[in-house]
Every structure is written in C-alpha cells, then in structure tokens.
Amino acid sequence: MLVARDQAGQLVSLTNRPDQQTIQKIRSSSQFCPSCRQPVILKAGAVKIPHFAHKQLEGCQPFSEGESERHLKGKADLHSWISRTHQVEAEAYLPEISQRPDLLVDRKVAIEYQCSFLSAALFTARTQGYQENEFFPFWIYGGPPIKRQGRFYQFSTFHRLFFQYSPLFGFWFLAYCPNREQFTLYSQLIPLTSSLYSASLQTIPLTSLSYPPHFAQPPASVLFSLSDWFKQKERWLQQKLYFQQGLYDPFFSAVYKTGHHPSLLPLCIGVPVRFMALIKNHPIEWQFYLWNDLLIHEEKVEEREAAAAIENRIKKGELQLNVFPVLSTPTITDLMKEYLAFWELAGKAEKEAGQTTFGQMEREKGFIKEFEELLMHRLIF
Template identity: 30%
Template sequence: MLQAIDRYGNKVTLFTKSFQEIVDIKKSEQDFLCPVCKGAVYIRAGKKVIPHFAHRSIKECRSFEGGEGVYHEQGKMLLFKWLREQNLAVQLEPYVKEIKQRPDLLLNIGKKRIAIEYQCATISPEVLKARTEGYRSIGITPLWVLGAKHLQRSSTNKLRVNTFIQFFIHQFSLDISPRIFFLCPSTKQIIIVQDLYMVTKQSALGILTAHTLPQVSFLELFQDTLFTREKLYTLWDKEKLVFRTKPRNRLSNQELRWHRWLYSKNLYLHTLPSIIYLPLRSQIIMQSPLWKWQSRWVIEQLVWCKIGGAINIESQAPIIHQNSRSNEDFPLISDTYNPLQEYMSILHQLCIFRQQSITTFVKQSAIYFPTTIDEAVAADKRLLRKLKKQNKGMFRR
C-alpha cells in the first residue's frame, strides 16, 4: 500500500517524500498502521522498489492486494500526481466503509464522485461487476483504466479486443461513443480507444489517441473523436474484401453451420448482397457475428418483403435478444444503440428502405445478389463509396 497512519493519526504517503526523508523516517523507528485493518505495517523502500508500506504479518485485510507489482504502483502514483496537479480533489487508496471497498483513487468534481481503478492483472467478470455495482450503489461512478500491456494493435486503427478487454468498454450514455482507457507508466501516456466497431468477436476498429499525461486534462478524456465516413468505410473496404476472398480451409463449427445454411438457400459467400457485413457501433453487444445475424435478417426478412411493404423492427426484438450478450458481460455500458435500428438506418441512407417511423421501414428497391466473386467485390466497393458520400454520420446526435 502507498499510505499508512502514523502514531498521531496522520496519513503518510511515501512516494511524495525524498529519499533522505524516507531514510530519516526509517531511522526514527516510528510505528505505522494500516488505514483499514489497523494492523502493523513497515516501510519498504530501495533503489528497485517503489516506496510503500507492507503488513508485518499476513492477515485478512480488505486493503491487502498481493502481487500488484511495480507497474501497478507506478501507474497509480502517476494518476494521483496528474490529478492533483490539476487542483482536483483526489484521494489515494481511500477506504469506502459503506461498501467495504478501496479504489485506487477517489475523485470529487463538484457533486460527482468517481472511483478510478487502475487494473493491470486479469480479474474475473464477477469481481469487476461486483466492485462496479458497489460503487454505483452509493452514487459513485466507476472508471477503470487498463494497464497498457493489455493493448495489442494489429494496425493503426485495428486492435485485439479479447473477452477480458471487452469487460472494460465504457459507454456512459448514447451521447458518447464506446471507449477503453489504457495507461502506460513507462511512457507516462494515457491511451484512449474510442468509436469502436467490432470486426470479429475479438478484433475491432477504433480511433487510438495517446496523450502524455501533463498535456491532457481529466475532462478531455471524455471528448469524442469519431471516425469520418470517409475513414470508416475506407477501412471497412479492406475488411469486406477479406470477408469475401480469404481462404477458408478451416471453419469453426459456427461458420460451418452458417455455410450449410447458405447452401440450403442456394447461396454462397460470393453471392451474398453487399448490404450484408456492414459496420455497426452497437455490434459490441452482439453475441452473433455481423455476417451471421445480418445475413439471416436480410435473407429471411428483407428479401421477402415486397417493394412498398413495411418492416416493423419492434416486432422483431427477439432477433436481437437471441443474438445479444448478457448485460453482465458489459458492466460499464449503461446504454447502447439498438443494432437492428442502426442497421436499418444504414439501409435507409442507401435508399433500399425508407424510414417511416422510429420502428417502421418501407422497402423502396430490390436487393441485388451478385453472381460471381468479381461482381460481389465491385458491388461492395460501389456500396461503400455511396456510404462515404452521405452527409450525416452513422448516428450523430
């Protein structure tokens, strides 16, 4: 732990003191207590150790977090100093008695309280959910920052978003895009990944912005930087080409079942309409891959709808419920857009359907099925060029 209580009841934070001050404190042989369990603690400091306090005996203590490591301690100190330098009311490792939890940092901005957790080790979703619900139960907003060692980029705008990282996707409201926060103590950078579009179950497109801590304020972390249509659909053009043409020597059971379903409809990958496999922000909540649920929706519902006929997506709500993940998988997402409504809004922009009301869409034109791979690739490019030219964003508010 970074803080302890001295004999006078004062909190002592070692990393704010000079090396000589720490040496003098150790020589004085003062007694220090854990601020939570009141057990005896002692100073640990040296050239390779961040100055901190450790329990003299192993005992049950709610403040004890074994194995945090230097990386975690450095990150916690950086965040504390950064917030304090902005003249913000921040506490280091406070113990919140009402819920018996101790966040790394507790920040007060006006009437709002924010618990900041710097998470480096892998934890279970049950622990994350329990701690998040604990904070919310007393009106504290949780903010989880991942250690940058969890950030794996495959290109400038593409990264691996495995199941563990997906737990830490924040979406505070529909007015702010989904985002993940990372902190690297070595470079003193905070990295924000926002405007996420899931490509596969474990990869996503996003805008990655790195800030050196002294050059950014806390409130600036919540500003939206969104893909332009040109950028998003240029990136998706590459994903669509891979989707159409990549060799599929090995298929997962899910892919195999999907291909068999296509064959039962006398369809193949290269004959699918270009409106299948389009990017959606709200795909983050879906258990079913884009290609699977969009193809079933198009082929089983939209193709059979006559021109002039109406589709009411409210009556199709079970499609989303059956293909979406549990809310427990996303404890930091308070609200999200409806994937089916978002998808139909794109078809409205393409003039394939006309939006008559919030939930009703009227078919305006037939859905084109290519017959060869060359036709399919050309059709994909035409459709994405058309989307790039739209004046409005995906679902700007």
C-alpha cells in the same frame, strides 16, 4: 499499498514520494493495514516505489491482489495530478461495499487504475458496487500497450471491459503509461472483427491535462474504406470456414440451411453500422439472423421487434454481446434503428443473394460506389 495507519490511527501516506529522512522516520515506528489492521512493512529502495506490504497477506480481501511497480507509480502519478485541483484519497476504504478504489475523488468518483488482468465478472461486480452506492466508477487501463496490426488495433475481451461511450467520441478507451507519464485516448473505436478495431489516437502528457480530463474531439473521418471492410469480411469468412469447419458452426449451418453460401449473401448483410461494437459477433452474423427471422417475411420491421429477435438469438447462444460494464447506452434497440434505417434506403438488388463469386465482386463495386459515403459517414459520432 500507498497508505497505512500508525499506532495512533493516523493515516500515513506515501503518495507524495517521501524523502529518505521521512522514510527512516516511518520505518522507526509501526504501521498497520487500514483494512485488516494487520502489521505492514515499508518497502523502499533505490529503484522501487516506496510502498507498504503486509507481513502476512492472509485474510485481507481489499488488498488481496499484489501490486506491480507499474501500478504503484501510475497510482501515485494520478494522485499527484488530481490533488492539484481536487480532494483525492488514495486507497480509501468504502465499508458499505467492502471495496477500496485506487483513488477516490471528492468522495464521488472511484478511479480504478487497472494494470493486471481482471475477469469480466469481477470487473462488472466492482463497477456495479460503485454505481449502486452512488459512486461514479472511472476505469483507466494501465497494462501493456495496445498491439497494432497494420492500421488497426487489437482489443482483447479484457481491454473491451474498459470501453466507454459518448456522443462526441463514440466508443472510447483511456490508457495511462507511468513510464512515459502520458495518457493515450483511443476514440471513434470501430470494429472490423471481434477484436480488430480502427481508432483515432490522442497522446497527451499528464502535465498538459487538468482533472477531469478534457480531450479534443477527433477528426470526423473513418480510417478505413468500405472496400477495406469487404476485404476484411471475406478474410474473416475464410478463416472461420477453415478453422471452425463451417458446417459445425451455428452461423454457417444456418446459412446453408437456407440454401445460400456465406460469401454470396445479399450485400445488405454484413455492412458496418453505428453501435455494432455492442455485439461481439461479426455484423454478417446478426444481420443474417435478422434477415432470416424478420426482414424476408415482413415489409416493415420495427426497432423493438428487431431487438427482440436479436435478444432471442442471444438467449439461444447463437450471438454474444460484448461485456461493457460501464456502459448504459447505446442499446441494442439503438443498433437496430441504425441498421433498419439503412435497410430502408437500400434497393431491391442489394437485398438479393449473389449467384457467383465473380458476380458478387462486381456487385460489391457498385454497392461501394452507391453506399460508401452513406455508410461510412454514419459510423462517425
């Protein structure tokens, strides 16, 4: 921790990187945890960031998680950055929710700089605790760099907890690296599979930004083609067939029961649409269920009706939502609106199943030529 209280109850802060004289002065007196009131000791060496640590950690819930050097430096960096223009408190205790954000800005914004793994349940509980008490939670990722796979990026279930959304940036994710003292903004996040995303990147030095941060809007272009999408979809199908033994998978089982093959479904099933990141499953899965439940039976399907059908499949455990604790919009209804708008524009041929693999490949070429601009343009926010 970066703050403690002395014997008089006064706050002692290490956020401004104290010099050796100040460190010796602090060491010559007693300090206590602001939360549990138990004694703490000052740890400061030639390499380590100066910080306080409990002599015995037992019984202090707000400080129950150990802090890495990365977390301590990142928190100190962010405190110094924000304090230039705003009132900011490090590790301020909020008794109404028994939480202690890394930084509290203007008594309104709770900044959590998260370097280590946190379960979705705990991440969500903390977020809701802030929101229900009128604090704005702002999560910043501080862990290892996001891994690349060719042109794309791998975002795990944990990473996706940090996703936010805005009309200008689409789904976005903010990381801060204390070693390089720079932010990385991943925006226009578009999934090709449940964990593989295309993204537009901006890397900005901490010293080049003011708080709250304002980033330039990314270029209005998609970083993959519809042909890339179809290749990734087929690769996903083949891997799922191989590793999960098709017949035992709910999706494959449902497809086979209709007399179809997953690789020969109508070309309108399994297309990329705006907001598809809301559902963890590949779009071919939820679009097939929607087609099987409604679209082949009704000439006109309303957005709310489609959303209800998807939610029913979620309740059955056949589909799964991504957990985005910070997001309130967009919604499943918004996603259905996007897909149904495309469904209305597509022709009869695109809504019919293929007969052979070669024939499907030829159909895909025509589909790409006719619909690539429409589909890819709609992915950009």
